[in-house]
Amino acid sequence: MSSYDDWNKLDDDEDVELEDAGYLEGNKDVILFCIDCSPSMQELYDDERYEDVQTCRLFTALEAAMQIQKKKVIVGPNDSVGIMLFNTTRRNEATAGQGAEIKKGTYVYQPIATIDAPKVQELMRLLDAVRDKPKLLSQEFPPLTESRVPMGDVFTSCNWVMRDGASKTAVKRVFLITDEDDPHPGPTHDRLAKSAKTTLEDLLQAGVTVEPFFISSEDKSFDPSKFYSFVLSPTNVIEDAESGGAVLPESISIARVEDLLSQMRFHEVPKRAFFSTRLQLAEGFVIGVKGYTPVTERKKGKHEYFYDLGDRMVVAKSRSIMVDDMSHAYADKSEILSGMTLGKASMDEEKEDAEQAVGVARVTQANMRPFYTQDEINSFRTMGLEPMIKLLGFKDISELAYEDNVKHSTFIYPDEMTYSGSKRTFTALLRTMVRKKKIGIALGLARRNSTPTFYAMLPQLPKTDESGWDDPPGIHLIPLPFADDIRAARVERAYQANSELEKMARAWIDKITVRQGGYPPDTYPNPSLAYHNAQLEAAAFREEFDAESFEDLSKPKYDMIHKRAGQLMRAWKEALLVDETANTVTETAGTKRKADVTVNEAEIRSMNDYGTLAKLRVDQLKDGCQVRVFLDAQLGNPRCSQALRNAHEFCKSKSLPSSGKKADLMERVGEWLEAHP
Amino acid sequence: MPAERAGFTVTMFLVDVSPSMGKIREVEVPDGANGESMTVEMTNLEYALQFVKLKVQEMIYHGRKTEQCGLILFGTDDTDNTVNEKNGGYEHVSEYIPILQPDVRTLAKISGIEPSETTGDAIDALIVGIETQQEYLERKPSWTRKIVLITDGESPIEIEDWEATVSKMNALKISLTVVGVDFDDDELPFHEQGKSDIKRTNESFYHTFTSKLERGVVGNAEFALQELARPEIKQVKSQPSVFVLRVGDVESRAEEAIEIYVKTYKYTAKASLPSIKRFARRVKGDDEDESRMQLDDDEDKVIWTQLARRTEYFIDRGDGEEDSEGDAEDERKGDALEKVEKEELVRGFKYGASYVPCPDDTFPKLPTLKGIEICGFFKAKHFKRWQEMGEVYYVFGDTDKAMQQVALSSLVKAMAKSEEKFAIARWVKKDGGEPKVGVMWPMTIEGQMDYLMWVQMPFADDIRNFPFGSLDKLVSKTNNTVTSHPYLPTKEQESAMDRFVDEMDLMNAGEKNEEGEREPWFDVRLSYNPALHRMKQALLHAAVVDDISKNPLPPPHPELTKYFDPPLRVLKRARDAIEECKDLFKVREVPAKVTRARKDGHVRARDEDEDMLLLDKTAKRPPTSSQMPTTQRAFASQHAGPSPKAKRKPEARSGDDSSATESETEPESDAEDLLVNKGKGAHLPTPTRSPEPDRGRASGRIIGNTYPLDDFRQNIARGDVVTKAVEDLGDIIKEVVAKPFASRRTEEMLQCMRVLRKVALEEDEIDAWNAFLRQLHEVCLESKPGNKEFWTHVQGEGRTISLISKSEASKFGGTSDVTDAYAAEFIHQQ
Structure with missing residues (x-):
């Protein structure tokens, strides 16, 4: 699996909240x-x-x-x-x-x-x-x-x-x-x-x-x-x-x-509500709403295990059970309790320990219960709340920061069938919020197995935009991050550009700005998903998969970018190279190295020719390599090959152990010089 | 406070075990199930050790190798410590737990600490603690040193030369926390009655002592325990990743293409809930090993073991072709599943009914190149905030290089200029990784730095264009726009809403700032994840107490629930507006429909002459042919009186959760309709007509009392409301037999039961049947008026109508907790 999938990987032992996609795809x-x-x-x-x-x-x-x-x-x-x-x-x-x-x-x-x-x-x-x-x-x-x-x-x-x-x-x-x-x-x-x-x-x-x-x-x-x-x-x-x-x-x-x-x-996908719940505007002032997920990440199909019966393959059903690792006894579901890890007992310690027969275990009196039942655990997870969205109040729309995001939003629409009057109330609320440029702040437990979450309620009036996208009327519930989810910036200062450079950047940015509309999701089908599915289909059809004919539509339109902005980008780069601030030698530990780096290509080349490359320090080699590549790229040296960019990546990495790698670096620089006489 | 380096800490606990610590105290625990206040008795030592255990438990929870602790007792009858070994003295101080990374056995050992017969000197213990820690950390000077002293202050201390200890501790940068049992605390507030002189002297000494320390604090034990429940954010440092931000084709048009070296960090990262492990009693086998018998000499001990998850695979050899149609499969479940080993299985994907082997987990991946590529820009005003899909990242210019920083800064500044622009950026995290598309927006801190932030946006595949009707354009059948309708708010209603929104404003409802102005209420940066901290608190609690039932979890820390209700001053201010809204909008809970709306669609034809809104059918429809029986049914059930049994599944809709429309227990299919059916309560939507008077009917049922079996069969044929139908029919049977003259319907009810049982067995509603039958037994025999005669008839049916047993259930692929023997016995119970 790719690193992306690992990001959101949940603990296997967890009661995973119902995956959003599941409710749409679990059905026949x-x-x-x-x-x-x-x-x-x-x-x-x-x-x-x-x-x-x-x-x-x-x-x-x-x-x-x-x-x-x-x-x-x-x-x-x-x-x-x-x-x-x-x-x-x-x-x-x-x-x-x-x-x-x-x-x-x-x-x-x-x-x-x-x-x-x-x-x-x-x-x-x-x-x-x-x-x-x-x-x-x-x-x-x-x-x-x-x-x-x-x-x-x-x-x-x-x-x-x-x-x-x-x-x-x-x-x-x-x-x-x-x-x-x-x-x-x-x-x-x-x-x-x-x-x-x-x-x-x-x-x-x-x-x-x-x-x-x-x-x-x-x-x-x-x-x-x-x-x-x-x-x-x-x-x-x-x-x-x-x-x-x-x-x-x-x-x-x-x-x-x-x-x-x-x-x-x-x-293609039948419209189905993700949840149906109450929206409490105030105590005793409650309407019915249904929640939908207009945006959910669609993933590759899950692989399954098959068993060969000789004449055909059948899918093996999996069942997950809990067993006692020491006695290998199955645990009765109704008897299982929950608690936190007892820590891992290391093997050799265990041998010496009198409790070795017990393994990782806890001993109590017979009538005592040191762990929680599933009901208790659920009540902790939900904080005892029932499924509901509870309005806490309103704030200016400017209070909703772009960066306060952790996952996709859901969309709520009034449900007249559970509370009559929901539509008129919702409509009045929606109109008022839009007119006053307000968002709502709400506490919600969307479903019984969710955990309490704070939401920003973002109102949306119907609108058809240039791309033909229809925005329906309703309110988006954007889950806000908790304090626990926010990490501080690790960088506090950086060199800034002057207005000249800014102007030059603006010039090429303007050229590759779409005139109408915003981010167009329809333009970007998920390439890796499509690539996977195309192979799956070819395999099912017993055809050869033609990787050549596959087009990654998420790649930038290079021709368009260069045609419209190429010259301006080049001009900006040239200005950047001679910019005073950009050439500041940073006051970090690397200052000296920076200064040394002015070994230019000719110097390196001559050192290489005379076999004296080894006299350079490792960091000089690293930086030398790096600066070359960067300059090449910046100056548009077409010789900047992929291999070198890789070399550069390699050199750049600060986690590189400096010992033993010098030969590699020398070799790399040497190779490059040979390849580019 | 700067973020402390996580881990790399040795904490020494110094615990006073002098006889005075054995004093019994009463400790309040959360109210019992019935609201009675509860207390438990424990010694001061046990009480104070909770603090130690919680601290140790937190270390286990973090699971860091570099978070270690040791424990030294003072007041022990004998002496065992490193200073005594070398120099003598320092008596009655014993090293109880050497410095180590704690695990559950550490906790068990702490539980074993008992008061002694001798008193010990806290300062002696402190010096031993410092020495022990110092020996251990000799070569690890950068580690953080902490000492926690637990005492009741009732034993004499030799306080000469304490300044030397202070300077030594400051030199070693040791922080000291004195946790004092029943120490006076003005803030708590707590003042001990009848405090002994020696304790008073000692308390004031500890205050003096810690005040001279650079890192020292004295606290009351109760207060310390409270503070431990305060949510604390686990500091995680974002790890930087290095990428190249590219614009244009760097391969073949490098003279124009742009490369900027950037570092990315996570800005938001969803903190996951603490992980739960499963435990069960270890079943004592016959061959219970001797060693353990010795270990726990009395029979009353229970061993709880941590369970491991194991996945088993089963196949269904069946006979016919592979048929993944649900029904066919369910019916064949009788053919027992066969367990197979994972090694015998082939990995692959399903392509509909076809099978595509793919043993290597995945197909070859799309070749991609690591980096962030800008695809274009768009105007910020067109950005749809709700499309953001995931966690947010910082994108900084390479922190070591001015040129990269300046390059990124010029890009950011240019984007942020007058008409702000966002970039569309495709990000590949590693060569061959899956590309994600997102947007980047500019962030500038004037005179300090410029950077970008990236968030993932949906691919075409991730978007679902569900259609929704307009909320304010209503068109009648004659194609006229309708301006006044129950679905549309009136002017009056709108202005009430206007007031409501104004009064409920939070912009100036928060705390006052330095200028005395109120800040907005609710700050993301101060909102703790209640589930996360509550779970953590619960898990730590369970690790410290031995019996949850006797010593339940204390309530959550107020910090966790501070944003659970609107601020009081706002509610107060908005009271009138809220009342006005309630009066004007007249929102009413709708009773669940008795029959599904779509079924009686054809009645539409009748009221066609009315200039009616197409969308408003349900609102105005008079009782229809198919609803008619309902009224009769309702009549019938009125006669039955309010049956307690009418309330089904209380766990699903208890309390104020009357409209809880969760459907977890239901098959997800056709969720919307199920949801509608499940609600209960008042009335038809949008009361444009006077309300109907038939309140007594059994609302929310899909099966009526009159022809229950027919209704049931119809609903079962529909397929998607099986659970509901089974539940309803069971309730109706119970109602009918409890009514006068029930004997007339005995045969009918028996027939219902036969059908119900069959369906329950086949449709995996086994638990529902078993629960029903037990309740029926109760209704007939134990409640008033009862119907003993009916039960006799049921018994006449014999075993075939009894509880569904394990073996029966398994034939149909279901499960049951009833044994065959019990099922046979049950039906004969009187």
């Missing part, structure tokens, strides 16, 4: 893609991305489904996905399990099952074949040309497919993809709409939610009011009581077909 999620196959969905047009390639909406929808599968399989390896098509004449075999008896005009292409490599590959193969031969799709899934399947039948089929394939406890969703805003025009409209509504309700009763993705285009914009707002809205709105005042439930997406995938990405 089932998605049934329900894709329209009508002629309009299959109508071929030229692909925007490739020349001479034709595509159709159905193709894009299937491709998006495939991408989502690939993505989901990595985030939640236990998640299930299925694909059902409608408005096609293709029928399932009567005997084929799921979907055997579903309504006419609907077809189960992939029954709901845990995502696995062969199935994703099957879909990929189909898509590849279609890309070569676009007509293939309409042969594979012949569209219903003269009529459309009643939407009611579609929902009924979804229901059956879900019932057969999805586990009871999973979060079940149907992603409905269609470009037809009025599937049943004419006299049957009302009747079919009503039946669609009824069957949709059945679906909802079975615990399945429908998330529609409507395809809109320039020629034909999708008008949900024709059919779908009647069918979807009432139920969906109730289903999610939090939706605001929009006409349609917020989960509806209407977009161009090209944006289908990105729209689906938003819905």
